[in-house]
Amino acid sequence: MSKYTVRIHAHPVITPGIAYSVDTPREETIDFHDTDFLPLRAWAFSSDGAPLQFIFSFAPDKPLPPNTERPDVNSLYSEADILCGLCTIIPFETSFDIGVIKGNVHIWLATIELTQVQVLEGSDGYLFLDNDDNESVDQYSGKRRIDPENMVAWAQYFQAVNNRSDSNLSTFAFCIAPAKEYVFPELYPVFNSRMTPYDQFKETFSRMTTMIDPIKGLFQHRHLAYSKNDTHWTDFGAFITAQLICARLGIAFTPPNIIYIPRVTTGDLGIKYNPQKLEYSFFADFTHSGIARFDNTIPVRGNIITLNNPNAAINSTCLIFGSSSSESVAIQLTGVFSRVVRVFSGADIDLDIIEHEKPSHILVILASRFLVKAPTLDFTIQSEIRRKLECLTPNEAQSSVSQTIKSISHGLDEYYLSMLESQPF
Numbered sequence: 001m002s003k004y005t006v007r008i009h010a011h012p013v014i015t016p017g018i019a020y021s022v023d024t025p026r027e028e029t030i031d032f033h034d035t036d037f038l039p040l041r042a043w044a045f046s047s048d049g050a051p052l053q054f055i056f057s058f059a060p061d062k063p064l065p066p067n068t069e070r071p072d073v074n075s076l077y078s079e080a081d082i083l084c085g086l087c088t089i090i091p092f093e094t095s096f097d098i099g100v101i102k103g104n105v106h107i108w109l110a111t112i113e114l115t116q117v118q119v120l121e122g123s124d125g126y127l128f129l130d131n132d133d134n135e136s137v138d139q140y141s142g143k144r145r146i147d148p149e150n151m152v153a154w155a156q157y158f159q160a161v162n163n164r165s166d167s168n169l170s171t172f173a174f175c176i177a178p179a180k181e182y183v184f185p186e187l188y189p190v191f192n193s194r195m196t197p198y199d200q201f202k203e204t205f206s207r208m209t210t211m212i213d214p215i216k217g218l219f220q221h222r223h224l225a226y227s228k229n230d231t232h233w234t235d236f237g238a239f240i241t242a243q244l245i246c247a248r249l250g251i252a253f254t255p256p257n258i259i260y261i262p263r264v265t266t267g268d269l270g271i272k273y274n275p276q277k278l279e280y281s282f283f284a285d286f287t288h289s290g291i292a293r294f295d296n297t298i299p300v301r302g303n304i305i306t307l308n309n310p311n312a313a314i315n316s317t318c319l320i321f322g323s324s325s326s327e328s329v330a331i332q333l334t335g336v337f338s339r340v341v342r343v344f345s346g347a348d349i350d351l352d353i354i355e356h357e358k359p360s361h362i363l364v365i366l367a368s369r370f371l372v373k374a375p376t377l378d379f380t381i382q383s384e385i386r387r388k389l390e391c392l393t394p395n396e397a398q399s400s401v402s403q404t405i406k407s408i409s410h411g412l413d414e415y416y417l418s419m420l421e422s423q424p425f
Contacts, residue, residue: 003117004094005029005274010110015102018052019077020044020109022098029117029273038092043070044100044109045080054086055106057097064088117272122187126228127269127277128180134369140181142194146201146372153374154201157347158208160377170319170354174347175212175245175365176202177325180231182215182368183222201371214244227281229267231367235260235284238328241365245329246336249361254313256335258286284331291334292409296416297400300324302384303344304416307331308409312338319357321345322365329365337361339410346370348379356415385419 006025024041032038043066044052053063068085090096094115099108120130120137129136138144146154161172181188182198195203202213217240218225218233225237233241239255246253260282270277286293294306307330318337320326323346330342341357343350347366354362389397401420408417 001031001033002035003029003031003119004114005117005272007113007115007274008110009113011097011099011108013107013109015105015107017047018044018100018102018107018109019047019080020100021073022110022112025112025114027274032092035092037089038114039088040090040098041068041085041087042098043068043073043080043085045073045077045084046102047079049079049081050102052084052100052102055099055101056090057099057108058091058093060106063101115272119269119272120189122181122184122189124187124228126180126184126187127267128188129231129269129369132369134372136179136181136369137190139197139369139372140179140188140192141190142192142196144197144372145195146197150372150374151200151204154205155208157375157377158205161209161349164351164354170359170362171210171249172362173210173212173245173249173364174205175214175241175329175363176371177233177241177323177365177367178213178215178218179368180226183218183226197371198368201368210248212245212248214241217241217244227265227267227279229265229270229277229279230281231268232325233328234281235328235331236282238284238325238332242329242332242336245333245363251336252313254335256284256286256291256309256332257289257311258284258291258331259288261285284328286331286334289334291331294407294409294413294416295404296385296420297403298344298385298388301344301346302381302388304381305330305342306410306413306416307334307340307342309334309338309340312336314338314360316360317341317357318361318363319343319354319359320363320365321347321349322363323367323370325367326363326365329363339412343381345379345381345384347375349375350379350381352380357412382419382422389420 022042053065055063066083068087069082070085073080074082095113097108097111118131120128135144225233243253262280263283264278265281266276292308296304313336315338317339320330320342330340333340347364
C-alpha cells in the first residue's frame with residue numbers, strides 16, 4: 001500500500017463553453033493498494049450540445065466516449081446531456097493530462113499529479129520521513145549500513161581535519177542531529193534490532209574527533225524539541241543542542257537576546273498532505289535582537305548566512321558547516337560568539353572559507369540520515385553556488401545579487417558577495 005497526494009491543475013480552456021469536473025481521484029492524500037491501475041470518474045459537456053470524447057496524454061490517439069449517465073450534472077446544467085460522464089480504469093501514472101475532443105480539436109482541460117508521500121505515520125499523530133534517497137527506514141531497521149568505501153572516506157576526512165587542526169588553532173567538533181525516530185522509538189512503526197549507521201558512525205569515529213551527540217539532552221524535552229509534522233528539531237531543540245555543544249567545548253553558554261513567537265506550521269512532512277497537517281510551534285524571532293544577518297539568498301545547499309552580534313560574550317567567530325538543522329543552532333550561538341557563519345554544505349568543508357574567517361571554533365552539524373555518504377576532501381562552496389545560479393534567468397540571478405548586497409553588515413561578508421558576482425549570468 002502506498003500513500004499519494006493528488007493535485008489537479010486546471011488548464012486555461014481556449015474553447016469557450018466547455019464545463020467539466022474530475023470526481024475521482026479527488027484532491028486529497030489517499031492510500032493506493034494497487035499502483036498498476038487508477039480508477040477515474042469525470043464528466044464534461046459543451047454548452048452548444050456538440051458531442052465530446054475524453055482523451056488522456058498517455059494515449060491521445062485513443063479517445064473514450066462518455067459511458068455514464070450523470071443526472072446530477074444535468075440537474076445543475078440543463079444544457080448538459082445526461083450521458084456526459086466517464087467511469088473507467090486507466091494505467092497508473094504519476095502525472096497526466098485529461099482533455100476532450102470536440103470535432104477535430106483536442107482541448108486539454110487539466111493536469112492530474114499524484115505525488116508519493118515521503119512520510120511514515122507513527123503513533124500519536126507523529127510523522128516520520130520515508131521513501132527518501134538516504135533510505136531512512138532501512139537505516140533505522142539496520143538493513144542499510146555505511147558501506148566500506150564510505151567508512152574509509154570518513155576516516156580520511158577526519159584524518160584530514162586532524163592534520164589541519166594540528167597546524168591551526170581552531171577547535172573542531174562534529175555534532176550529529178539525530179533523526180526523529182531515534183528520539184521517539186516507541187512511536188516509530190519500524191523495529192530496530194541491529195546496528196544502525198548512526199551507531200556505526202559513533203562507535204568508529206568518536207575517538208577520531210570531538211563528537212557531540214545531543215540525543216540524551218533532546219530526549220528529556222523531546223515533545224518540545226521536535227514537532228509532530230517536521231523532520232528537524234524545533235528552535236527549542238536547537239537551544240538545547242547549542243547548550244550541549246558549549247558544554248562539550250568548555251564554553252559558558254550565553255542565550256541570545258531573542259523572543260519566541262507561536263506560529264501555525266505544516267512542517268516539512270505535514271505539507272506533503274492534502275489537506276495539509278497543521279500544528280502550533282514556537283519560533284525564535286531575533287528581529288529586534290540587535291543581531292545583523294547576512295544571507296547570500298542561495299536556496300538550501302550553497303546558502304551562506306552570517307550573524308553578527310557585538311554584544312556577544314566572546315569576540316570570536318564560530319564557523320558552521322552543516323545541513324538544514326544547523327541554521328537554528330547558529331542563531332542560538334549568537335549570544336556566545338560575536339560572529340557566527342553558517343555554510344549549508346552538509347559535512348563538506350571549504351578550506352578557503354576557513355582561511356577567510358579564521359574562526360576560533362569550527363562545527364559540523366549533520367543530520368544522522370546523511371552519515372551513509374562521506375564528504376569530499378576538495379570541496380568548494382562556489383561549485384554549489386554556480387550550480388544553483390545556472391538554474392536562474394539572468395534577471396533572477398541579478399535579483400539575488402541585489403538582495404545579497406542589501407544584507408551586507410560586516411566587511412567579511414563582501415567575500416560571499418564576490419562569489420555571486422563572479423558567476424556569468
